[in-house]
Amino acid sequence: MISLTTLTLPNFDDPFDITIDASSVAIEAVLSQNDGPISFYSKRMCPRMQASSTYVRELFAITKAVKKWRQYLLGRRFRIFTDQKSLKHLLTQVVQTPEQYQWATKLIGFDFEIFYKPGKDNAVADALSRIDDVQLLALSATEPTWWKDLRDYYTSAEGNQLTTKLLKSRDSNFQLRNGLLYLNNRLFVPEQPTIRRTLLEEYHSTILGGHSAEYWYNTSYHSAIQMTPFQALYGREIPDLNLYIPGNSNNAIVDTTLMEHNRIRFLLKDNLRKAQQRMATLANTHRTDKQFAIGDxxxxxxxxxxxxxxxxxxxxxxxxxxxxxxxxxxxxxxxxxxxxxxxxxxxxxxxxxxxxxxxxxxxxxxxxxxxxxKDNHEPELEDELSFKEGAIDATQKTTDVSPIEENPLARPRRNRRLPARLKD
Structure with a gap:
């Protein structure tokens, strides 16, 4: 692993191989075809898994690797190589413990065969699974091409004069870093038509810049969620969507793969457009087009x-x-x-x-x-209702209309009497 390794492209006509290893710290897996690596995968284990047996750690490594590359493995037979000899009989032995049942059920639906590979022959996976400390030796990043034009301007006589004037101004918040002038930690762009025109074209005419409302919204930083909506949904930053120009790669396989990727993208857009048309047609089935003229x-x-x-x-x-x-x-x-x-x-x-x-x-x-x-509120009652309570005089002269009929709102007072057992 001290030399550079070139990854190969997957060939779905050939079987896939997965080589796994689990140390006391982490797990490692390699997806390959014909001894050519396609992808690497490593993961540090939690303390509970680190304290598990070697058998369980190896099973954990197998399930994680199969889940990682399931898009390559579903529907085809593949091989798994491990240095744990007892796992060779995983598919043929009787499941006796709950742990075996737990991990074996996660592999249902995959067609594979497990082979034993001694540790001395499992050098790649064994080495990557035992790396405790990771050191960052190099970091690469993209830089806009117009930054060079901006640096060239600041090194010119006119730009040097402007930089000196701004840096020496009273209460100046300007800083000069890496040949670029910053104002409050933001890049300062001078009033140069050529540089500003290039900057506008970069963010308004390119594929990534353009006036795409949905793309702009999903890739914009939101202060409420402290990330972009795309990252909140998928857990990663949005990838570049640059179209591939045929013939830019000297590798015929790479060129064909990227051209196929472009074709699928255009096909996806066309299918979405047709789906929108079908939805509009179904929604408008029971609708009629009404138009009225002024005066109708x-x-x-x-x-x-x-x-x-x-x-x-x-x-x-x-x-x-x-x-x-x-x-x-x-x-x-x-x-x-x-x-x-x-x-x-x-x-x-x-x-x-x-x-x-x-x-x-x-x-x-x-x-x-x-x-x-009327005003837009619930109307009120016209008559205000009032209730009277009182006793009816039994000696009152009887008339044709009873007091209750004469005054419907009057009702006799109720005499509440306690039971004899509660009077004391």
């Missing part, structure tokens, strides 16, 4: 204010649905119209087209309902 007479569909606390209408089935007709005064957008309502009405005169219906001939006008002329 239309009926207006209204629904009375529904409330049950003051007055309960016994029947709503036979109540009116359309009122008018009213004249169309103006078209608002493509789906709304302004109508000429009575001046004393208290509802907004703009309505969606689905509430309107064309009036033909000489229709009989239907006035608006009462709720359209």
């Amino acid at each position: 007479m239309v009926y207006l569909r209204l629904q009375d204010y529904r409330q049950h606390s003051v007055h309960n209408r016994n029947s709503r089935k036979l109540s009116k649905r359309f009122y008018g007709p009213f004249k169309v005064l103006e078209q608002i957008g493509s789906v709304a119209y302004c109508l000429e309502l009575p001046p004393e009405s208290r509802i907004h005169p703009v309505f969606h087209v689905y509430r309107l219906r064309q009036a033909y001939g000489d229709p009989h006008p239907t006035p608006l309902p009462d709720f359209c002329y």
Whole structure:
């Protein structure tokens, strides 16, 4: 592992091999074909797993590796190499312990065979699983090409004069770092037409920059969640979506793979567009295209204010649905119209087209309902109800109308008596 390793591209006509190893610290797996590595995988184990037996750690490594590369392994037979000899009979032995059952069930659905590979022959996986301390030896990062033009400007006579003036200004927040001028830790761009035009083209005309609202929203940093929406959903930063230009790679396999990737992307966009068209067609099946001209007479569909606390209408089935007709005064957008309502009405005169219906001939006008002329709140009771409590005199002269019938709100006072056992 001290020399550089070139990863190979997967060939789905050949079987895949997984070589795994588990130390007391971490697990490591290598996906390969014909002794050529395709991908590496390593993971540090938790303290509970580090304290488990070697048999369990090896099973843990197998399940993690199979889950990691399941997109390559599903539907085809593959081989697993391990230095734990007892795992060779995992598929043929009788499951006796709950641990065996727990890990074996995670491998259901995969077609594989386990082979024993001694530790001395398992050098790659064994070495990567026993790395305790990781050291960062090099770090690479991309840099915009227009940064070079900006550095060249600051090294020129004009740029050097501007830099000196800004740095020596009173209460200056400018800093010069790596040949670039920063203001409050933000890159300062001088008033140079060439540099600013390049900057605008970079963020408005390129594939990554462009005016794509959805892409811009998903890749923008949100202060509320402290990350981008894409990272919140997928747990990683959004990858680059640069289109591949055929012929840029000298490797024929790489060139063919990237061209196929571009074809799938365009096919995906076309399928999404067709799906949107199908959804629109189904949604518009029971809809009609209505258009009215200014001056047309239309009926207006209204629904009375529904409330049950003051007055309960016994029947709503036979109540009116359309009122008018009213004249169309103006078209608002493509789906709304302004109508000429009575001046004393208290509802907004703009309505969606689905509430309107064309009036033909000489229709009989239907006035608006009462709720359209009142404030938008629940009406109050007209009579204030009051309740009186009092005893009825039994010696009162009997008349044709009883006191209760004469005063329906009066009712006899109730005499509450305690049971004899509670009087004491």
